[in-house]
Amino acid sequence: MTEALFRDDSYLAETEAVVLASGPGGVILDRTVFYPQGGGQGGDRGALVMEDGTAVAIVNTVYDADRATILHAPAAGAVLPPAGARVLARIDWELRLKRMRAHTALHLLSVVAPYPVTGGSVGEGEGRLDFDSGEASLDKAEVEGRLNELIALDRAVTHRWIADEDLDPGLVKTMSVKPPMGTGRVRLVEIEGLDLQPCGGTHVRRTGEIGRASVTGIEKKGRINRRVRIALGAA
Numbered sequence: 064m065t066e067a068l069f070r071d072d073s074y075l076a077e078t079e080a081v082v083l084a085s086g087p088g089g090v091i092l093d094r095t096v097f098y099p100q101g102g103g104q105g106g107d108r109g110a111l112v113m114e115d116g117t118a119v120a121i122v123n124t125v126y127d128a129d130r131a132t133i134l135h136a137p138a139a140g141a142v143l144p145p146a147g148a149r150v151l152a153r154i155d156w157e158l159r160l161k162r163m164r165a166h167t168a169l170h171l172l173s174v175v176a177p178y179p180v181t182g183g184s185v186g187e188g189e190g191r192l193d194f195d196s197g198e199a200s201l202d203k204a205e206v207e208g209r210l211n212e213l214i215a216l217d218r219a220v221t222h223r224w225i226a227d228e229d230l231d232p233g234l235v236k237t238m239s240v241k242p243p244m245g246t247g248r249v250r251l252v253e254i255e256g257l258d259l260q261p262c263g264g265t266h267v268r269r270t271g272e273i274g275r276a277s278v279t280g281i282e283k284k285g286r287i288n289r290r291v292r293i294a295l296g297a298a
């Protein structure tokens with residue numbers, strides 16, 4: 064099991080860590096700041112810097128089958144650090160921040176369009192959510208206007224841990240992505256006064272950090288499904 068430092072501080076760009084195991088599947092550390100692919104968000108990229116200063120490029124991060132061990136996938140042909148080695152694990156911060164801004168914007172999008180979420184994806188400064196919106200119509204300009212109003216409120220984004228059994232099922236907005244449960248506790252993410260839902264992802268600290276968002280498309284995906292795409296401006 065890897066200590067997932069990003070769960071309590073998504074702003075950590077690097078950490079010292081010890082290699083527990085290295086193999087073709089990836090490098091396992093005792094602790095990490097690398098977010099593993101999941102919940103519609105890609106795995107972090109970055110590098111493991113060895114004590115002699117050489118760096119192993121990490122091209123993706125995924126969970127192992129146990130969903131508790133995090134695998135840092137090295138670039139092809141990389142010489143892997145041996146078990147016991149001390150490394151500095153450093154993520155591509157620019158990439159992560161873009162994803163954190165986009166991910167937090169999607170929380171606000173789910174406030175603007177209060178329908179069950181059937182799918183979603185977080186990109187680099189863009190993202191999308193699929194809604195089961197029924198017969199309701201979504202107007203692009205209206206959604207964009209409301210989304211930017213919420214961003215501009217500059218509300219605090221915080222999280223807290225609760226026991227699995229204390230999770231109110233009514234808080235679960237995503238039908239396709241199960242909240243991160245199974246460890247006995249679940250992480251609730253709150254945008255002050257606007258949104259409260261279980262989420263294991265990475266978020267910015269205040270909605271103002273998202274910056275200006277545009278709605279780049281609203282597509283029909285079947286009779287009652289709508290896909291809403293957003294893009295963010297430069298930070």
Ligand SMILES: [Zn+2]
Nearest residue numbers: 252262264265
């Ligand atoms: Zn989230």
